[in-house]
Amino acid sequence: MNETAKAAPRRSVPLWVQIIIWALLVGLLAVVAFGLNRSQQGQVQPGANIPNFSMPLFSGYELNGKTQFDLADYRGKVVMINFWASWCKPCEQEAADLEGAWQYYNGTGKVVFIGADYVDTEPEARAYLQKFGITFANGPDLGTKVSQLFRIKGVPETYFIDQNGMLKYAQIGPFSSVDEIKAVLDPLLKQQQ
Amino acid sequence: MFAEIGYGIIVVAFIVALYSVGAAIYGERTKSPAVVESARRAMLLLWPLISLAAGTLIYLLITNHFEVSFVYEVTSREMPTYLKITAWWGGQAGSLVFWSWLMSAFASLVTLRKWERDREFLPWVIVVTALTTAFFLSLVVFYENPFARFWQTTGGQIVTSMFAPSASAVAYFPSDGNGLNPLLRHPGMIIHPPMLYLGFVSFVIPYAFAIAALITGRTDDRWIRITRRWTLIAWLFLSFGLVLGGRWAYDVLGWGGFWGWDPVEIAALMPWLTGTAFLHSVMIQEKRGLLKQWNMILIILTYSLVIFGTFLTRTGVLSSVHAFAQSSIGPVFFVFIGFTFITSLALLIYRWPDLRGETEMKSLLSREALFLLNNLLFMSVLVICFWGVVFPIVSQLFTGQTVTVGPPFYDRATAPLFAALMFLMGIAPLSTWKRSTVGTIGRVLWKSAAAALVITIILFFTYTQNIIALVGFYLIALVLLVTLYEFWRAAWARSKAAKENVAVALWNLFGRDRRRYGGYIIHISMMLMAVGILGINAFQIQTQGTLALNNSLTLGNYSIKYESIAQFTAADNRQVTRAVVNVYDKNGSYLGQLYPRIDYYPDAQQNMTIPGERPTLQDDLYVLLVDWQPASANGATFKIFVNPLINWLWIGSLVFFVGIIIAAWPDRDPEYASVRWRARRAEQTSAAD
Amino acid sequence: MNRILRFALYALAFGIVLAGFWAATAHAQSPTPTDDEVNRIAHQLYCPVCENTPLDVCPTEACRQWRDLIRQQLSEGWTEAQIKQYFVQQYGVRVLAEPPASGLNWLVYVLPPLIILAGAFLLFRAMRGWIKPPAASALSPLSSSPNGRGMSEGEDAPKDEYVARLEEELKKRK
Known part of the structure; x- marks a missing residue:
């Protein structure tokens, strides 16, 4: 890149070469700044509007008979999305609590629970779901698209999206009791009623 | 106590570095040598200051001051003292101190040199080095402080900060640390x-x-x-x-x-x-x-x-x-x-x-x-x-x-370029400044080129038919031959001209232009390394298998037999699973034993897979214990690699060291040396006449 | 005639069965693929959750599961390309050791050669500009070096051209 100027050793650097070099440097710094920003910003913060996304669901773990989850279909409900994986030990701590919370809210029809299986293999994932008796909708996070949307840093992480599609709460790491989950969800449910 | 002292010294060093920058610029602008001299002395003060801070940090590390969060993160009671010292650069905060310490050492060394002839450079060299040091110190002072401690607030929360976050907070002392990342506990690291x-x-x-x-x-x-x-x-x-x-x-x-x-x-x-x-x-x-x-x-x-x-x-x-x-x-x-x-x-x-x-x-x-x-x-x-x-x-x-940009991309893209570099390494020593032609180079090159071709043909019949590898070997042989030929030609010519014994002539050549002949030795070392790199890339073979006791796995010219396995706890509290395998060659004669093992570090909850290696000049047998479950009786899983020629890489790196020592060996003052040589040369000419 | 026809029919039927059998054996892989077969494919894939670790050497539990998955897919007769395709679909393109050459990823493969060619062109042009016709300097080949650092030591005409050159080169190093 810098060699450009070498062809004209007897003059000062031509203006167009200077412009190119500075543009390249600024471009590089911009790209690096972006990468840095991305690595620093961490997960999506509460208050952000979550754009629509869709995710396939495992057979046997469909949602209202649909084999695909679309966030847009659930405006007006509170959506809880939980990222997990079968190889993740801390996920096992909260699995029973999540199911417990689901049993509690299932009847109300105001809450949707979605499990997003983060980079996992299906047989192991199914074994895990069975082992912990999970009944709420679950599906693979194909191509890590959903987890990239939330910029998750690891599993488990759980995100709560309110009736208007706004992220209200992010739980990094496992929940330790059903009550903890209730403490997040109850205020959200009261919000618009 | 010690944490405060260490942090205090770092802060002082940071201020001194900034002063040095300021004074150097001011002294240069106002053309006042006294101010520049003051900047220089401030610069010289940096290294002792940072050494003192580093000493404090090392003291904290070896005395298990786990209330200091950096100590907590990188050491544990189990670690031997030398590892606690090296843990200094095992984490971000400590390694920034380490970096500043090295930087200040180099900056001090260079400010100590004689500056008579280069007065005008001095202030700016101080500005650049002191500014860089100040930057790294600022990271330590403001962002990654290795002296920060744990505090427990009245609410029971643990916070990390240099000073008590509130009057009621009390220092918090964890009973043991996390321990250094096992990957970093190896002597190489x-x-x-x-x-x-x-x-x-x-x-x-x-x-x-x-x-x-x-x-x-x-x-x-x-x-x-x-x-x-x-x-x-x-x-x-x-x-x-x-x-x-x-x-x-x-x-x-x-x-x-x-x-x-x-x-x-x-x-x-x-x-x-x-x-x-x-x-x-x-x-x-x-x-x-x-x-x-x-x-x-x-x-x-x-x-x-x-x-x-x-x-x-x-x-x-x-x-x-x-x-x-x-x-x-x-x-x-x-x-x-x-x-x-x-x-x-x-x-x-x-x-x-x-x-x-x-x-x-x-x-x-x-x-x-x-x-x-x-x-x-x-x-x-x-x-x-x-x-x-x-x-x-x-x-x-x-x-x-x-996306991942991985080895296939780099291998494919850089291999031709490295080959071209090797070819250049072959012909450049034969060229002359200003006036080589195809003829002048060709006249000296053809012998080496022909000899390298002969070697390659021999390799074709005896070692490999892999075309890429053969091209590589040809280039390696060419460079080695040309470089050796250069040594020989120069020594011989000198011995004729100066009437010296060839060995003496060679020695004198080294003395005359260490950088050039040291450089040639570095070229040779690079070629030895290239042999290893080519070997592992072109000829590596591997296999994996689960063996019951006394069963064998064969790969290339080797076969290994699974003899026994044992689990024990080592002195530093790591849990070692160590297999014993016998190595046989393809005729079944016994070559020795290898001990691949898995080390489990409880403090870091991490496994390390340490290979058993059998290095020879020809290849390296590299055996890994991949998996072993104490409960299951169906044996252990081993993975074996045969890495041909890899050890030439390490041999080459030793030769490299020799070459660079020769190239960088300090001359006496260059002007003096050349005068002295001129005098001697004049003597010789007159003697010859 | 009838017998020949019947024989031909039998032969045909036998041939078809044989071919079918052959095709079947060719299609179904050995029931449990060896570790080496699994590793050969795993080596070309990257662990989706670790940093820059090929799947064949990654020691984590998750990676062991992925290797088992590859083993299972192999035993079901999947080809290498299908397995890779599956991994990309499941875990994103980052599992491939190289980005596929499509869309923006073309730049990975196109840009470096372009820059290198541009550099080579510029270097060549610059060097051509620097080369003086030999006639211009042939008159005083030794004293024309810059900064007066040529052979000015006042020695006798060298007896051996090579020795002279060597001496000259060694000497110019100050």
């Missing part, structure tokens, strides 16, 4: 980072002089002559850091290789590439007065890549989803690299017309032309590496997609 840091840090010296030359406008090759040895030393450390890193990966990471084109590795390789190009092109400037502009570009680029690589690997820009290494130093580090790049480039453009060389060339095959070609090739490898490292960030930016 103990010396590998300091070597790399030394290489990185010492490039600041040539850079500082280059910047001083640009600012003062004294753009002749004085700055190059002053920093010649510094550059060699920086390059020595960087090269050694890279080789040791490879050895560490080979012995510890358990994937049967030494280089994985990981972005972190490439970040260390990039300054090496430009540094190597610089070492070559600097000679053109010294001998022929050419390429002043290009050398300036190269040294600035080298230092920028050092800083850039450090930035990329320390701020988590290159990390993936599972690297939790969040660091707060990113933004300020970004400002620093931006400042470095922009000032360097602005100065370069400003002084560009003054850097004109008396560019004149007589032949496209002259040595200077070949050196330029060499530079082009190194820059090409750099372009590939740089783009491979940066592209994932670009892709993320424009498509939101995370």
Whole structure:
């Protein structure tokens, strides 16, 4: 890149070469700044509007008979999305609590629970779901698209999206009791009623 | 108590460094030598100060002061004392102190030199080195403080800060620490980072002089002559850091290789590439007065890549989803690299017309032309590496997609370039400054070329039919033969001319131009390393299998038999699962035993797979214990590699060390030496007449 | 005639069965693929959750599961390309050791050669500009070196050209 100027050793650097070099440097710094920003910003913060996304669901773990989850279909409900994986030990701590919370809210029809299986293999994932008796909708996070949307840093992480599609709460790491989950969800449910 | 002292000293050192920068600029502007001298003394004060702070930190590390969060993170009670000391650079905060300490050592060394003839450089060299040191110290003072402690607030929360966050908070003492990452407990890792840091840090010296030359406008090759040895030393450390890193990966990471084109590795390789190009092109400037502009570009680029690589690997820009290494130093580090790049480039453009060389060339095959070609090739490898490292960030930016740019890309793209570099290494020593032609080179080259061809044909019938490998071997043989021929030719000619014994003549040649003949030895060492690299890349074979006791697994010329396995706890409390395998050759004769093992570190909850290796000049048998379940009776899983010729890589690196010692060995004062030599030469001529 | 026809029919039927059998054996892989077969494919894939670790050498539990998955897919007769395709679909393109050459990713492969060619062109042009016709300097080949650093030591005409050159080169190093 810098060699450009070498062809004209007897003059000062031509203006167009200077412009190119500075543009390249600024471009590089911009790209690096972006990468840095991305690595620093961490997960999506509460208050952000979550754009629509869709995710396939495992057979046997469909949602209202649909084999695909679309966030847009659930405006007006509170959506809880939980990222997990079968190889993740801390996920096992909260699995029973999540199911417990689901049993509690299932009847109300105001809450949707979605499990997003983060980079996992299906047989192991199914074994895990069975082992912990999970009944709420679950599906693979194909191509890590959903987890990239939330910029998750690891599993488990759980995100709560309110009736208007706004992220209200992010739980990094496992929940330790059903009550903890209730403490997040109850205020959200009261919000618009 | 000690934590406060250490932090206090770091703060003082930071202020002293800033003072040094300010005083040097002020003294230069007002033309007052006394103020510059004060800046110089402040600079000299930095190293003792940081040493003192480092001593405090080491004291905290070896005395289990786990209330200091850095000590808690990198040590544990179980660790032996020497590991507690090396834990100093095992974490971000400590390694920044370590970096500042090395930087100040180099800066002090260079400020101690005699400055009579280069007074005008002094203030600017101080500004650059002290500013860089101040930057790294500022990271320690404001962001990554290794002396910060744990405090328990009245609410029971544990917070990390230097001083009590509130009057009611009490110091919190964990009973044991996390322990150093097991990957870093290997002897290779103990010396590998300091070597790399030394290489990185010492490039600041040539850079500082280059910047001083640009600012003062004294753009002749004085700055190059002053920093010649510094550059060699920086390059020595960087090269050694890279080789040791490879050895560490080979012995510890358990994937049967030494280089994985990981972005972190490439970040260390990039300054090496430009540094190597610089070492070559600097000679053109010294001998022929050419390429002043290009050398300036190269040294600035080298230092920028050092800083850039450090930035990329320390701020988590290159990390993936599972690297939790969040660091707060990113933004300020970004400002620093931006400042470095922009000032360097602005100065370069400003002084560009003054850097004109008396560019004149007589032949496209002259040595200077070949050196330029060499530079082009190194820059090409750099372009590939740089783009491979940066592209994932670009892709993320424009498509939101995370991609991997891995070994196949780099192997394919760089292999032809390295081959071309080897060919150049073969013909460049035969070329002359200014006036080689195809004829002059061809006359001396054909013998080596023919002999190399014979060797290659022999290899074709006895060793391999792999075409790429044969091309590689041909080039290696060519370079080795040409270089040896150069030694022989020069020694023989000298022995005839000076009527000396050939051995004496050879010795004297070394004395006359250490850099040149040291350089040739480095070329030889590079070829030995190339044998190893080619061997493992072209001929590596591997297999994996689960064996019951007393069963065998065969690979290539070897077979291993699973003898026994045992589990025990080592002195440093790691849980070792160690298998014993017997090694036989293909005729079934017993060759020895290997002990592949899995070390489990309870404090870090991490496994390490340590191979059993059987090195020979021909190949390396590398056996890994992949899996063993105490409960199951169906045996253990082993993975074996045969890595042909790999040990030439390590042999080559020892030869390399010899070569660079010869090249960098301090001369007596150069002017004095040449006068003395002239006198002797005059004596000889008169005696001959 | 009838017998021949019948024989031909039998032969045909036998041939078809044989071919079918052959095709069946060719299609179904050995029931449990060896570790080496699994590793050969795993080596070309990257662990989706670790940093820059090929799947064949990654020691984590998750990676063991992925290797088992590859083993299972192999035993079901999947080809290498299908397995890779599956991994990309499941875990994103980052599992490939190289980005596929499509869309923006073309730049990975196109940009470096372009820059290198541009550099080579510039270097060549610059060097051509620097080359002086030999006639211009042939008159005083030794004293024309820049900075007056040529052979000015006042020695006798060298007896051996090579020795002279060597001496000259060694001497110019100050």
